[in-house]
Amino acid sequence: MNCRSCKNRIMPFFSLGRMPLVNSFLKKKKDFLSEKKFDLTVGFCPKCYLVQLTKTVPPEEMFRNYVYFSSTSSLFLKHCEDVAEELVKKLNLSSKSLVLEIASNDGAQLKAFKKRGVRVLGVDPAKNIAKVANKEGIETVPDFFNYKFAKQLKDKKGIMADLIYGANVLAHVPKITDFVKGVKEVLAKGGTAVFELPYIRGLFENKFDTIYHEHVFYYSLVALRNLFHSAGLDIYDVKMTPMQGGSLMIFASHPDNFSVSQNVEKLVKKELKDGFDKLATYKKINNNVSKLKTELLFLLKKIKTGGKRIAAYGAAAKGTVLMNYFGIAPYLDFISDKSVAKQGLYTPGTHLMVYPPEEVYKRKPDYLLILPWNIADEIVKQYGDYKKAGGKFIVPVPRVKVI
Numbered sequence: 001m002n003c004r005s006c007k008n009r010i011m012p013f014f015s016l017g018r019m020p021l022v023n024s025f026l027k028k029k030k031d032f033l034s035e036k037k038f039d040l041t042v043g044f045c046p047k048c049y050l051v052q053l054t055k056t057v058p059p060e061e062m063f064r065n066y067v068y069f070s071s072t073s074s075l076f077l078k079h080c081e082d083v084a085e086e087l088v089k090k091l092n093l094s095s096k097s098l099v100l101e102i103a104s105n106d107g108a109q110l111k112a113f114k115k116r117g118v119r120v121l122g123v124d125p126a127k128n129i130a131k132v133a134n135k136e137g138i139e140t141v142p143d144f145f146n147y148k149f150a151k152q153l154k155d156k157k158g159i160m161a162d163l164i165y166g167a168n169v170l171a172h173v174p175k176i177t178d179f180v181k182g183v184k185e186v187l188a189k190g191g192t193a194v195f196e197l198p199y200i201r202g203l204f205e206n207k208f209d210t211i212y213h214e215h216v217f218y219y220s221l222v223a224l225r226n227l228f229h230s231a232g233l234d235i236y237d238v239k240m241t242p243m244q245g246g247s248l249m250i251f252a253s254h255p256d257n258f259s260v261s262q263n264v265e266k267l268v269k270k271e272l273k274d275g276f277d278k279l280a281t282y283k284k285i286n287n288n289v290s291k292l293k294t295e296l297l298f299l300l301k302k303i304k305t306g307g308k309r310i311a312a313y314g315a316a317a318k319g320t321v322l323m324n325y326f327g328i329a330p331y332l333d334f335i336s337d338k339s340v341a342k343q344g345l346y347t348p349g350t351h352l353m354v355y356p357p358e359e360v361y362k363r364k365p366d367y368l369l370i371l372p373w374n375i376a377d378e379i380v381k382q383y384g385d386y387k388k389a390g391g392k393f394i395v396p397v398p399r400v401k402v403i
């Protein structure tokens with residue numbers, strides 16, 4: 001397998017074996033037998049430092065009928081407001097400016113820009129979700145963003161964006177050099193492209209459950225800089241955000257438009273000091289994750305042996321990875337999730353029926369395992385009455401913790 005950016009040979013360092021697609025929920029029990037599983041192995045490119053899956057699943061299999069609606073998390077909605085507020089100020093956006101959001105989902109982020117008087121346009125390959133966005137007044141093209149798409153946008157519609165924004169999309173696109181070339185094509189002369197993506201440092205902090213087929217890339221700043229540079233764009237600023245349990249937000253532009261912030265040099269230096277440019281650093285993940293698995297299984301076994309009951313909350317992507325890789329489904333009575341789109345369906349690989357959040361009050365499990373650990377605080381708050389009645393929570397990542 002060769003690097004998707006620089007074509008050098010990549011070295012595999014961590015494998016989760018064959019896994020189902022995290023968003024392929026099953027409708028009926030008879031679908032269990034025909035469920036598809038795909039290899040999930042991560043490798044490192046020693047030349048451009050890009051960490052990537054060794055094999056990918058065609059995007060058509062994953063993104064055309066997506067069940068993730070971003071508006072379901074209140075923490076996420078708050079983040080959308082903060083991002084719009086910050087970027088409108090930082091980039092001096094006005095009613096003349098256009099924000100193009102790539103993978104705009106149900107339009108939650110664009111609504112926050114629109115509210116501040118900026119013109120908006122979304123593009124998202126999930127037809128069902130793009131329809132929802134359009135209905136709510138956020139113009140959304142149901143398509144994949146790539147160089148060809150960008151060129152058509154520019155040549156046929158005369159569209160150039162002052163801000164190109166994409167959250168959790170850069171990690172998802174296998175043909176990444178074509179994608180970044182597309183960004184350059186449709187970015188206005190003085191414009192900025194802003195991308196937010198889960199930061200690779202999380203992998204060293206046990207956050208291995210961000211590894212799934214949809215995430216083809218796991219980015220460090222050193223790798224991102226090489227990638228953007230090869231497409232003729234420069235990263236001029238970077239910051240950390242709390243999203244997805246630790247994300248990077250990068251700011252890129254055509255060369256020499258902005259002076260490069262100290263933040264960029266500082267973070268690059270830190271990454272090199274921490275060995276983000278070396279295969280040996282990545283290999284350490286194996287040992288850490290196997291320790292975490294032992295610890296969690298020990299706790300769940302102990303609880304079950306004591307005659308107590310455990311349920312899980314949050315049928316999110318992370319949860320699917322953790323449940324499958326650690327094999328913990330046999331310890332769980334049921335799983336519940338706020339997303340109506342997932343309720344009544346079976347979880348990929350582990351085949352637990354997804355119930356609405358109220359099921360926790362009906363069945364009163366002794367422990368609630370919080371799978372989306374990155375929003376654990378929000379979930380504990382949401383289940384205040386369960387906690388008052390003596391219910392306990394287990395947070396599995398980055399360290400096993402009982403609340």
Ligand SMILES: [Zn+2]
Nearest residue numbers: 003006045048
């Ligand atoms: Zn490479």
